[in-house]
Amino acid sequence: xxxxxxxxxxxxxxxxxxxxxxxxxxxxxxxxxxxxxxxxxxxxxxxxxxxxxxxxxxxxxxxxxxxxxxxxxxxxxxxxxxxxxxxxxxxxxxxxxxxxxxxxxxxxxxxxxxxxxxxxxxxxxxxxxxxxxxxxxxxxxxxxxxxxxxxxxxxxxxxxxxxxxxxxxxxxxxxxxxxxxxxxxxxxxxxxxxxxxxxxxxxxxxxxxxxxxxxxxxxxxxxxxxxxxxxxxxxxxxxxxxxxxxxxxxxxxxxxxxxxxxxxxxxxxxxxxxxxxxxxxxxxxxxxxxxxxxxxxxxxxxxxxxxxxxxxxxxxxxxxxxxxxxxxxxxxxxxxxxxxxxxxxxxxxxxxxxxxxxxxxxxxxxxxxxxxxxxxxxxxxxxxxxxxxxxxxxxxxxxxxxxxxxxxxxxxxxxxxxxxxxxxxxxxxxxxxxxxxxxxxxxxxxxxxxxx
Amino acid sequence: xxxxxxxxxxxxxxxxxxxxxxxxxxxxxxxxxxxxxxxxxxxxxxxxxxxxxxxxxxxxxxxxxxxxxxxxxxxxxxxxxxxxxxxxxxxxxxxxxxxxxxxxxxxxxxxxxxxxxxxxxxxxxxxxxxxxxxxxxxxxxxxxxxxxxxxxxxxxxxxxxxxxxxxxxxxxxxxxxxxxxxxxxxxxxxxxxxxxxxxxxxxxxxxxxxxxxxxxxxxxxxxxxxxxxxxxxxxxxxxxxxxxxxxxxxxxxxxxxxxxxxxxxxxxxxxxxxxxxxxxxxxxxxxxxxxxxxxxxxxxxxxxxxxxxxxxxxxxxxxxxxxxxxxxxxxxxxxxxxxxxxxxxxxxxxxxxxxxxxxxxxxxxxxxxxxxxxxxxxxxxxxxxxxxxxxxxxxxxxxxxxxxxxxxxxxxxxxxxxxxxxxxxxxxxxxxxxxxxxxxxxxxxxxxxxxxxxxxxxx
Numbered sequence: 043x044x045x046x047x048x049x050x051x052x053x054x055x056x057x058x059x060x061x062x063x064x065x066x067x068x069x070x071x072x073x074x075x076x077x078x079x080x081x082x083x084x085x086x087x088x089x090x091x092x093x094x095x096x097x098x099x100x101x102x103x104x105x106x107x108x109x110x111x112x113x114x115x116x117x118x119x120x121x122x123x124x125x126x127x128x129x130x131x132x133x134x135x136x137x138x139x140x141x142x143x144x145x146x147x148x149x150x151x152x153x154x155x156x157x158x159x160x161x162x163x164x165x166x167x168x169x170x171x172x173x174x175x176x177x178x179x180x181x182x183x184x185x186x187x188x189x190x191x192x193x194x195x196x197x198x199x200x201x202x203x204x205x206x207x208x209x210x211x212x213x214x215x216x217x218x219x220x221x222x223x224x225x226x227x228x229x230x231x232x233x234x235x236x237x238x239x240x241x242x243x244x245x246x247x248x249x250x251x252x253x254x255x256x257x258x259x260x261x262x263x264x265x266x267x268x269x270x271x272x273x274x275x276x277x278x279x280x281x282x283x284x285x286x287x288x289x290x291x292x293x294x295x296x297x298x299x300x301x302x303x304x305x306x307x308x309x310x311x312x313x314x315x316x317x318x319x320x321x322x323x324x325x326x327x328x329x330x331x332x333x334x335x336x337x338x339x340x341x342x343x344x345x346x347x348x349x350x351x352x353x354x355x356x357x358x359x360x361x362x363x364x365x366x367x368x369x370x371x372x373x374x375x376x377x378x379x380x381x382x383x384x385x386x387x388x389x390x391x392x393x394x395x396x397x398x399x400x401x402x403x404x405x406x407x408x409x410x411x412x413x414x415x416x417x418x419x420x421x422x423x424x425x426x427x428x429x430x431x432x433x434x435x436x437x438x439x440x441x442x443x444x445x446x447x448x449x450x451x452x453x454x455x456x457x458x459x460x461x462x463x464x465x466x467x468x469x470x471x472x473x474x475x476x477x478x479x480x481x482x483x484x485x486x487x488x489x490x491x492x493x494x
Numbered sequence: 495x496x497x498x499x500x501x502x503x504x505x506x507x508x509x510x511x512x513x514x515x516x517x518x519x520x521x522x523x524x525x526x527x528x529x530x531x532x533x534x535x536x537x538x539x540x541x542x543x544x545x546x547x548x549x550x551x552x553x554x555x556x557x558x559x560x561x562x563x564x565x566x567x568x569x570x571x572x573x574x575x576x577x578x579x580x581x582x583x584x585x586x587x588x589x590x591x592x593x594x595x596x597x598x599x600x601x602x603x604x605x606x607x608x609x610x611x612x613x614x615x616x617x618x619x620x621x622x623x624x625x626x627x628x629x630x631x632x633x634x635x636x637x638x639x640x641x642x643x644x645x646x647x648x649x650x651x652x653x654x655x656x657x658x659x660x661x662x663x664x665x666x667x668x669x670x671x672x673x674x675x676x677x678x679x680x681x682x683x684x685x686x687x688x689x690x691x692x693x694x695x696x697x698x699x700x701x702x703x704x705x706x707x708x709x710x711x712x713x714x715x716x717x718x719x720x721x722x723x724x725x726x727x728x729x730x731x732x733x734x735x736x737x738x739x740x741x742x743x744x745x746x747x748x749x750x751x752x753x754x755x756x757x758x759x760x761x762x763x764x765x766x767x768x769x770x771x772x773x774x775x776x777x778x779x780x781x782x783x784x785x786x787x788x789x790x791x792x793x794x795x796x797x798x799x800x801x802x803x804x805x806x807x808x809x810x811x812x813x814x815x816x817x818x819x820x821x822x823x824x825x826x827x828x829x830x831x832x833x834x835x836x837x838x839x840x841x842x843x844x845x846x847x848x849x850x851x852x853x854x855x856x857x858x859x860x861x862x863x864x865x866x867x868x869x870x871x872x873x874x875x876x877x878x879x880x881x882x883x884x885x886x887x888x889x890x891x892x893x894x895x896x897x898x899x900x901x902x903x904x905x906x907x908x909x910x911x912x913x914x915x916x917x918x919x920x921x922x923x924x925x926x927x928x929x930x931x932x933x934x935x936x937x938x939x940x941x942x943x944x945x946x947x948x949x950x951x952x953x
Contacts, residue, residue: 095667095704097745106701111691112641112662112669159663164588164611165633166643174665183667184728185740191589191610192731192889355820356744357791358768359702363818365738369841372892374735409742417741477663479636487587488613488631 089115090469091406093174093182103360117474120467122149122280126206129282130464132289132402134327136206136282142221142272144279147259152277153471155270158478160249161242162190162234165480169227169274172199175472178406179203179281185414193232196378198414201407203462204400206279209333213412215397216386220275225267239267246270248485251478283403283462291459293326300459307456310449315426317453319439320398330401330460335383338440339431340411341394345379346433380413393435403465405458419457423450531872531932532830533775535650536714537599539937545874546571546942547581547623547933548881550901551595551606552925553888559923560585563592565606565617565626566924567933568901568917570881574942578903578915580922582625586615591731591888594929596648598655598677601937603629605655605679607645609887610731612636614645614657616679623933623940630679636663638681639673643727647709653677658710658721666727668706668746674759687721688752688761696752699808700766706748711774711785717756718806720785720798722771723748734890747791751798753806765808767796774798775828775835777853782832784853790824793817795837795848795856812856814846815839824886825870829877838868840886845871845911862911864904866896872930873906880904880911884919885926899926 088094094110126136126144138144155161159168172187173179179202181187187195197213211217217226227233228242236242246252246265256265256273263269288308290299312318321330352364383395396412410416416425427450429442445453482489548570554562564585569576590608597604602620607613614632621627632638635645635657644660655677659670671686688696689705696703706723713720724730725747729737737743747770753763769792776785784799795812814837815821821839828835828850835848835856845868847860870883882902885891891899899919904911919927935942 093665093667095665095669095746100745104701107690107704109669109689109691109703109705111686111689111705112664113686114691115664159636164590166610166612171666177665181665181728182742183665183746184732184743186736188728188732191591192733194733194736353739355738356741357820358747358749358770358789361768361792363820365820369820370735370738372735372894372896373738373890375733375889375893377736414740414742477641479634479641479663481634481637486633488633 087116087466087470089473090176090466093177095183100356100359105359115473116470117472118467118470119474120471122146122153122277122468122471125282125464125468126280130285130289130462132284132286132293132328133204133282134207134324134329136279138206138279139219139221142275144276145259148273148276149280150277151255151259152273152275153475154252154255154478155274156277157472157475160245160478160480160484161228161236163236163241164190165484165486166190167234168478169224170472170477172227172233173202175469178403178408180407182406182408185409187233189230189233190235193235194375194378195232196380197412198409200399201403202278203281203283203403203468204329206282207329207400208331210335210397213396214383214386215335220278221268221271224271224274242270243267245485249478250483281468283464283468285463286402286460288456288459289328292323292328301455303452303455304459306449307452307454307459310445310453311456314449315443315445315453316439316441317426321401331398333398335392335395335397336437336439337382337394337433337435338396338426339394339433339436340413340415340425341380341382341396342433342436343431344413344415345381345394347431382412391435394433395435395437401457402460403462405461406465419454420450423453531827532778532875532877533773533827533872534597535599535712536778537652537712538597538650539599539601540875541932541934541937543934543936544571544573545879545932545934546574546936548872548901549595549604549617549619549626549931549933550883550927551592551929551931552919552927553592553885554585554589555888555925556589558920558925561589562587563590563608564924565604565615566901566919566927567624567626569624570879570903571942578917580917580924583924584617584626584628586628586631588613589888592928593887594647595931596655597650597931599650599652600677601933603677603679604931605648605657605675607648607657609644609646609660610727612643612645614648614675614679619933620938623935623938624942626933632675632679635659635673639671639684642670642673642684644670644730645673646707646724649710649712651712654682656710656719658707660707660724660730661727668704668723668726668729668748670705670707670726672707672710672721683759685759687723688764693764694761696761696764698764700764702749702766702768703764704748704750706750708748708770708772709774709787711776712756713776713783713785714756715780716783716800718762719754719756719759720774720776720787721752721754722767722774722787723750723752724770724772724790730887730890732889734887751787751796751808753798763806765798765806767808768792769794771796772824773826775826777828777832778830779832782853786826786828786835786850786853788814788823788826788837790822791820793821793823793839795835797853799853809854811854812848812858814858815842815844824868827871827873827880829873830875831877834877836871836873836880838864838871838882840867840869843868845880845882860910862904864902865900866898867892870929872932878905878907880906881930883927883930885928888926891926899924901927901930 217223383392430440550566567582591610595606604617616630617626618629642659647658658672674682687705708722708724769789771787848856903914
């Protein structure tokens with residue numbers, strides 16, 4: 043082969059190679075999606091932590107937006123099984139029911155269901171509408187949940203993080219397993235408002251993009267009340283988050299993992315602050331909950347307290363007015379009372395008792411308390427520092443603490459050190475999940491052209 | 495403050511006006527503007543003479559009648575034997591949070607949206623104007639647009655309908671955009687609103703680029719679209735009183751007006767207009783290069799105007815009532831001669847007339863209580879007939895006895911309103927009366943149908 047021919051072939055081959063590369067890159071560009079476009083470092087993704095519609099500083103007339111763009115969100119699928127088999131530092135082994143071992147296939151099916159807005163009577167509501175991934179798998183933007191047709195829920199959406207470990211589910215602890223729990227929001231009229239179990243099952247069966255998924259994940263079993271619950275439970279059971287700066291310091295013995303303020307905060311948290319009486323920390327792991335329910339007086343205040351004559355309402359950045367409550371009542375439906383655990387047991391001693399929430403990722407899950415009535419962790423500290431609200435069934439564990447401002451700041455700093463190292467991975471994975479919105483292929487009476 | 499252009503580029507405006515008229519002559523059926531709503535798209539065909547019907551997009555109420563949303567047709571021609579009566583009710587299934595509707599440029603179809611269900615109902619209003627029929631239901635608005643939620647305004651462009659959205663399918667917050675459909679209801683394109691992360695080529699004039707959406711209007715001779723901003727699903731579907739008392743929720747209102755390039759659909763400027771700017775009404779006069787909007791929460795009239803240099807600006811030009819009392823201005827309507835602006839304030843049930851002969855200094859000259867609550871207004875082109883309805887949002891309307899739901903006609907002599915008739919939507923078990931659009935036989939070369947059915951008489 044002469045040199046010219048070699049050069050010719052070299053250029054042809056190089057050209058072909060270049061062409062293939064261009065084609066590959068073009069294909070990748072044109073077909074990029076949340077599921078296939080990798081993120082080199084999800085921890086640098088601003089979309090991960092907090093609402094993209096940032097309202098920090100909104101109290102000021104000088105408020106400046108830093109709004110993130112929904113079209114710029116990028117997801118990255120993660121191996122969530124890793125967080126089941128090897129839970130992050132600070133968490134114990136994941137309790138898995140014998141009759142629902144976690145598989146990747148079930149977990150991915152559960153994730154698909156979790157983000158599917160078609161699983162509501164009018165195709166508008168998924169689990170993720172109240173448990174928004176970048177908002178701590180809760181909703182930072184409203185105090186209490188709003189369901190189908192705008193119906194009011196009376197409680198704040200709890201986070202789904204680490205729900206695998208919960209022994210009592212819901213703020214009143216009325217449910218005991220994730221498999222069973224999923225059906226409550228699916229059927230509640232003020233949540234997803236499905237009229238029956240059969241309605242949900244039949245709808246899933248009729249949606250083409252579920253064809254074969256249940257059968258494949260459950261050894262031939264199709265969608266049933268049980269398999270829907272199992273799949274959704276498996277996804278939630280994988281959302282385990284820890285290995286926080288606190289964990290690296292306390293359990294990992296890395297002295298420099300947290301600041302001195304965090305260390306002081308933990309000392310107060312587990313000492314003078316009496317917090318660990320309910321938010322338990324064990325020798326080799328911490329869930330920050332005793333799985334019990336307590337009356338702090340907050341629920342009592344809402345039921346029995348008197349209300350002021352006006353409400354301070356923000357109209358725009360830096361613009362506030364005090365509105366007569368009489369005016370507000372004219373555009374309000376009566377507020378539903380909330381007696382907490384009593385609504386489950388009808389035991390008068392259980393009035394206004396609510397579940398001790400786990401505290402991991404608590405910096406991401408504002409607003410706080412069972413009714414979302416507190417916007418900051420500092421407000422929560424001040425509430426407990428004053429000893430809650432006295433009432434005849436106040437928990438004996440709640441008492442004035444006598445903490446200084448500095449000590450309360452220290453405890454807040456400690457709580458802010460509880461954000462898990464894998465939050466970015468879990469949220470980016472959630473972004474990679476398809477959002478199920480109704481298409482023309484899905485069941486709906488309007489697709490059957492029966493209207494006259 | 496720079497004054498708007500009154501003489502600059504007149505030849506361009508003349509050409510633009512000529513093109514618009516020519517276009518309307520080609521695609522429209524009647525170009526004689528004698529009587530028509532004043533807030534419609536300039537691309538839309540005009541009604542000749544008296545309107546025959548008002549179509550009221552009505553919210554179903556749980557526990558009342560058939561409980562679902564419906565298009566209610568009301569006969570409003572004094573020459574008709576059915577004058578002042580409901581002549582047709584078309585139930586569409588579900589409580590979709592019926593809100594706004596809009597006609598195609600040829601006025602053959604009425605698009606009506608559900609802010610909750612995201613369904614868009616397309617009614618054929620030309621085959622029989624007395625009895626609209628459901629032509630098509632778009633169920634996949636969210637999927638087609640890539641995640642927009644809450645189809646709101648339906649605004650006629652040539653052969654197209656521009657649909658603004660209020661929310662999104664990710665967090666039910668306010669970041670959203672607008673979408674284009676053909677008159678047949680086929681999806682064309684989605685245009686997301688500018689945000690800080692992606693201004694899409696726009697200039698952020700103030701401190702805010704929130705990406706929120708609400709209304710849209712075009713000023714074709716200046717090649718612009720103007721959009722405003724309200725709030726996301728979580729707020730507009732929430733109990734009103736509950737929301738007012740929720741400090742987190744009250745942070746989630748729009749504070750922007752965006753001026754877009756009409757032809758390229760690209761945003762040009764993002765203005766800071768605090769307190770939820772809602773309806774946009776652009777002037778009709780060929781030299782009047784401005785639009786008005788009002789802010790629901792801060793109770794102000796804002797002027798969006800072009801200066802002598804061809805630059806667009808936004809200015810707060812008047813208070814509406816006492817802003818500290820939050821009267822909540824809602825729908826507005828500009829008169830055909832650009833001299834007056836009707837402003838409804840929901841909380842006190844008043845309509846207020848502003849003299850806008852100097853658009854930089856509107857002055858309220860008249861007010862009248864329409865009901866315990868009031869929202870929408872539609873006026874005839876000659877301004878002599880003003881129609882009012884009552885509902886704001888399903889969970890924002892007043893409660894108890896103050897929850898009056900009505901359709902009312904008043905005549906206007908330039909000085910005061912005179913009541914003509916009222917239809918009680920609760921007495922007829924219809925629901926909450928929201929947006930109105932006019933219909934007429936003359937648009938389609940038809941004669942009035944003498945066999946109109948009077949529902950209220952049947953009842």
